[in-house]
Amino acid sequence: NAGVTQTPKFQVLKTGQSMTLQCAQDMNHEYMSWYRQDPGMGLRLIHYSVGAGITDQGEVPNGYNVSRSTTEDFPLRLLSAAPSQTSVYFCASSYSPLGQPQHFGDGTRLSIL
Amino acid sequence: GESVGLHLPTLSVQEGDNSIINCAYSNSASDYFIWYKQESGKGPQFIIDIRSNMDKRQGQRVTVLLNKTVKHLSLQIAATQPGDSAVYFCAERASGNTGKLIFGQGTTLQVKP
Numbered sequence: 001n002a003g004v005t006q007t008p009k010f011q012v013l014k015t016g017q018s019m020t021l022q023c024a025q026d027m028n029h030e031y032m033s034w035y036r037q038d039p040g041m042g043l044r045l046i047h048y049s050v051g052a053g054i055t056d057q058g059e060v061p062n063g064y065n066v067s068r069s070t071t072e073d074f075p076l077r078l079l080s081a082a083p084s085q086t087s088v089y090f091c092a093s094s095y096s097p098l099g100q101p102q103h104f105g106d107g108t109r110l111s112i113l
Numbered sequence: 114g115e116s117v118g119l120h121l122p123t124l125s126v127q128e129g130d131n132s133i134i135n136c137a138y139s140n141s142a143s144d145y146f147i148w149y150k151q152e153s154g155k156g157p158q159f160i161i162d163i164r165s166n167m168d169k170r171q172g173q174r175v176t177v178l179l180n181k182t183v184k185h186l187s188l189q190i191a192a193t194q195p196g197d198s199a200v201y202f203c204a205e206r207a208s209g210n211t212g213k214l215i216f217g218q219g220t221t222l223q224v225k226p
């Protein structure tokens with residue numbers, strides 16, 4: 001059972017480039033979310049989805065897009081990378097957003113030069 | 114506003130001793146709390162959760178205590194082992210249906226052999 005799988009594990013981009021961070025889960029979880037983790041800031045919610053076809057913004061959505069065409073996948077797109085987006089990105093999933101623990105992937109470490 | 118904080122950034126304990134990691138939260142309406150463990154290079158790993166209608170919950174070698182009067186959460190680890198060395202985060206589920214988790218800054222637990 002793979003759980004939550006994130007790819008790539010590491011990525012270096014130049015300012016202005018775009019890319020997609022992949023997230024897939026095999027637990028049939030309806031709820032999926034993206035967080036970024038910065039030193040001294042804890043984890044902050046970027047976007048979330050309560051089911052296929054439904055997405056919404058979290059705390060820090062600017063500069064990121066998401067889509068949820070299937071239950072399993074929840075990609076995060078950086079439209080035009082900026083140095084401020086250098087961070088570690090985590091995807092998480094759970095059966096529901098209410099009263100259920102979210103399970104995290106091992107993250108994508110992203111550096112923007 | 115909602116925020117979750119931990120009292121100590123670093124806790125150092127002797128192998129075999131019990132560890133207590135503390136967390137304070139500010140939103141008295143929060144109804145669900147989670148403790149996560151994060152090892153270097155990994156994503157947060159679920160340890161234990163507790164709902165606001167409970168004061169205490171026990172798992173294997175771990176106990177979470179919730180004091181709603183003073184808005185305080187603690188994680189107790191019995192017979193601490195070297196493998197317990199990690200950063201521990203408490204998380205509070207934000208009010209509403211977003212599923213957003215509000216994370217504290219984290220406490221680094223160091224276990225001395």
